[in-house]
Amino acid sequence: MATIRKRERKDGSATYQVRWLQGGRGGTWESEPFGDEDSAEQFKKLVDAHGQQWPHGWIKGRGFVEPDTHPGDVPIADYATRYIDRLTGIEERTREDYHREVRLHFSVLKHTGPSGQQQPATICNLTQDDVTDWVRAEEAGERDPDDAEKWKRRPADPKSVANRHGLLFCIVQAAMDADPQLRTANCCKRTKLPRVDNHVQEEMTFLEREEYRRIAVEMTDPDARDLADWLVGTGMRWGEATALKVSDLNLTGERPSASIQRAWKKAKKGARGGAFYLGPPKTQKARRLLRLSPVQVDMARRLVTGLKPDDYVFRAAMGGAWRHANFYNRKWLPAVKAAVEKGLPKRPRLHDLRHTHVAWLIAARIPLPAIQNRLGHESIQTTVDRYGHLVQGLDDDIATAVEAVMGVPVPRSGLRQVV
Structure with missing residues (x-):
């Protein structure tokens, strides 16, 4: 007869091991573990019913394994x-x-x-x-x-x-x-996923203009201050802004702009030593032409004076491109810490400058499709999902527009009365 041996774990839970002599006396000891006593008891009865043999169709450690439904089936x-x-x-x-x-x-x-x-x-x-x-x-x-x-x-x-x-x-x-087809239906199609916005803590931090100014004044390095001003003023990703070259700027004419054609990427471990390299932007729509304001044009002209077309617009102390870790730890974090000590109620990340840029555009009544193009989002749904809740400030304008249309009484003359 098979027996059940209970083994307790350190956390108080237990496993149940069914043990028997394969084929009866003279056989070798066999065992199978289970997480609950009922399952172990059911398996013990199967072993006894099969004359102290493994139940037909049972694979050790796996249970009753159904035959493959397709010759191409794999884990x-x-x-x-x-x-x-x-x-x-x-x-x-x-x-x-x-x-x-x-x-x-x-x-x-x-x-x-x-x-x-x-x-x-x-x-x-x-x-x-x-x-x-x-x-x-x-x-x-x-x-x-x-x-x-x-x-x-x-x-x-x-x-x-x-x-x-x-x-x-x-x-x-x-x-x-696939050819030949391995499945006839997608089992993931109707999965109900947890709500992405079901967080207690908000992931994004939005700064008011005065809050950003309180951080900026703590940045004593003028080159670092220029880069931070550019990030919050353009909404560019860090990898895009720091990869910007002089040849990417058009600072003349009626529509001065910056052309975003590349971004810094980090190679996987083992490739390029895990170093950073220049590659295409994050998505196809991230290749875009960004209109510059007069203030940004003045900054860009000051920064590129005397530089070659292939030089970076934003440069660290040694003239090379900024590295995120260096800027974040040596420039951004100290400035945020100093501002917090003086009463700033938020601790924004560097990427929150991009979120802050969007918040300022929405406050200025810029439509979400225009913001999508400026940020380089592949889909308008991305823009809506991340920033749609900020558009609530337009509710009064919407209500006013609806009232202007619906508030005018419809003329009654010429209408047939329905009895």
Whole structure:
């Protein structure tokens, strides 16, 4: 007869191990662990019913494994890895980020079969319920079984869950589009994801003009002050502004502008030594022509005087391009700290200058599509999702416009009375 041995963990939980002599007396000891006593009891009965043998169709450590539904079926992680390797039109650092997501998070995916037993997820057996269970597991995280105070896998925030689910959606879709076809439906299509805006703390910080001025006056390095003024005044990304060259500026004519054609990128580990290099902007629409104000034209003229066309507009002390870490730690953080000590109620990040630029444009009644073009967002939905809540200041204008149209009574003459 098979027996059940209970083993307690340090955190107070327990595992249940079913043990038996394979084939009875004279056989070798076999065992199978379970997380709850009921499952262990059910398996013990199966072993006894099979004459102290492994139950037919049961794979050690996996449970009852259903036969593959397709000859091309493979573990989901393997299929995802091949899919990412074949992607075109992406940077190598992005490819490495995708591979990391697969290694760390797709391993959590499990398939629960009709018998209720969990099995490794494959590209063919994955179901909508499996994806939902995975999303919930990502939200909850996983404690270290040996130390309840530590995390084996930390809870994921809603945005990270949505990004990983989006990658899985594309991978499953590729299985549907494959020849021969591996799937007939996308099990990620109807997943209900956690709300991205369901945060207690606001991710973005918006500065009033006076609040930005209080930080700026604490920046004693005039070159650093110029770069900060440019970032908040143009809304350019850090990698775009610091990659700007003299040849990118048009400071004459009626429409002076800056042409954004490149940005700093960080190579993945092992490539270029993990160093920064110049590449294309973040998206196709990030290649754009940015109109400059008279104040920005005056600044640019002052900065580029005597420089060559291939020189950077914004330069560090040694004449090279600024590095984010140096600027942030040596220029931005000290200025913010000094302003906070003098009463500034916010601690903005450097990227919040881009958010602040948008807030100022919205306050000036600039439409969101125009802001989308200025920021270089690929989709208007990105602009709406991030900054749409700031447009509430236009409610009075909208109400006035509606009243102007609807407040005029409709003439009654010439209308037929309906009885």
